[in-house]
Amino acid sequence: MGVFSTIEEEKKKQLNTAKFQSERKVILSAAVPIELENIDTDQIIPARFLKATTREGFGKNLFRDWRYENNDENKPVKDFALNNTIYSGRLLVAGKNFGCGSSREHAAWAIKDYGFDAVVSSFFADIFKNNALNNFLLPVQVSDAFLGKIFEAINKNPGTELEINLEEQYIKITSTGEQENFDINKYKKTCLLNGYDDIDYLLSMKNEIEEFEKQPTH
């Protein structure tokens, strides 16, 4: 991809590419299902946990109010998927319009910090999708029908593994062999596969941005 050719070689070396490359291409894992629609960012991470000034440690409050009764860590809600030991894995599967609501990136941080590498849903809210991508959390958007099949497979066998291949852009239910392709912006795919983030690219554009500013505006 020529997209990143403008980033100086030096900058490239600094990037932590090794960390992402191999593990990013394919994720093979069981999944944790939350079969609800319109899961908003206030549920993912309630506002009272946004008082931190760092990015770390949000995982322990992920879905806080669905996870614990009366906010009490000693009282986990038994049948909530995150507490249900029959479910495990690095993938979260949820109903449509996942991540609607606030722009808080803390939602993506919490999901990532908890240990998820991808979220599968049939529809994502815009800002959440951007935030996820900026944190190397892969939003995989599938059709309603395929999402139904995933839930069905997990309901039958909670250990069902899903295979997500970013390079080739498909997601597969390993137990049934059914698969579907998913979309991802070409630029963002390169970012994810190589561990680049937007800010590296934008910084490489500084001169062009300054030129742009000289144009007579309105």
Place this chain on the structure above:
Amino acid sequence: MSNTDSYNSEQNLTQAGGDRSLSLFEKIWEKHIVKTIDGGPSVFYIDKHFIHEVTSPQAFKGLEKRGLKVFRPNQVVATADHNVPTLNQHLPIVEELSRIQVQTLTENCKKFGIELYGLGHPYQGIVHIIGPELGVTQPGMTIVCGDSHTSTHGAFGTIAFGIGTSEVEMVLATQCLMQSKPKLMRINVEGQLNKGVVSKDIILYIISKISASGATGYAVEYAGSAIRSLSMEARMTICNMSIEMGARCGMIAPDETTFKYMKGRKFAPQGEAWDKAMAYWKTLHSDEGAMFDKELYIKAEDIEPMITYGTNPGMGIGITGHVPELNEISTEDKPSFVKSLHYMGIEPGTTMKGKKVDYVFIGSCTNARIEDLKMVAGFVKGKKKAKDVEVWIVPGSKQVEKQAVEEGINKIFEEAGFLLRQPGCSACLGMNEDKIPAGKYCISTSNRNFEGRQGPNARTFLASPLTAAAAAITGEVCDVRELLAN
């Protein structure tokens, strides 16, 4: 939630190549593209960047880690709003983490040379209220903030949207973002509004029709005679809630109402600069023949005072309507619907009228401008609140508060038994002390009724300031029109 009785018609149009008719969105969009990557996003230039204490600290940390300065500090404006107390603002913030967050903002602004309207400053307030109020927000601009209700500023004919903290860092570092062009939708609201129906009802009605995800991926332009007839403040309420149907942004073309509002504001252009700006601003409208991917038509007469019954803003009904029956909900929507109603303690098929409320919250970037407070004051003048109801009025900014006092509105509130607090986000998101207790019902002029939004297990009914004020007087959800008639 899908709904069947609906707007008149809906058209799907594809963009015609080489057509010179441009939409309002496209006119502003094209002026801000630094470069477009082949088949990818564009480097998109941002004119104004608002920041606040909650979503900025990690961005500044990121800058420091990279050894960067803020690229254009004078295009950034900061305020403290999300986390601040709304009583005794002259005292140090009691809650430690909130205090640290507000302090961190103060230190970062000092270090990076950013103008801060912090606690105690006469311009402090909710970020989306102070931008327009100060004339910082101007037609034709691109505006971002680490807050989803940045769409508010679209009421001036701007492209304004919320961003995450990584993006806050990008804008601080380069004044740019990577953006893909959204699809375009125009929503036309034609005709005259019924008595007791205000702009909040228009937007709650639209969201109830197209659902909480109905505009995801779209930039929405609001047009039509009913929109044109609204004041700037009422227009802001509509654009504010665009995000509640998933829209990237909401916008309204600037017109005489806009220019009149802007003239003389603190940071609005003056003298010759004003004339030049006006000449440009007048070009900011969708041309005849501009293409939209989707266009909706709504009759203003169809809109009643609205109320929400569920846990997303799309779950709204007209005040004389009823909560859907289970058999009106599709199979796939059922689990969420049932969970939502269970949380709210509401039965399918019932009416909302007569539902008891415990709290009334009049505030937030949706409805805490001076007009909102005046509307409430005008309605409650000479009336008293119901005995068991607690009423919080939280002005959107220091300036709103000041004007409320100068005009004696605070007296009217006092006599009615309402408490006028100090500016901030307050019970809109319950990050400070202003939380609705578990299980209690709050009728709120804010924008979100999510589970726990106003406090763990709090239950929220979203409504207009008028409908909320009516509930404050009667102690229950009621049809404000019946009280207006008396």
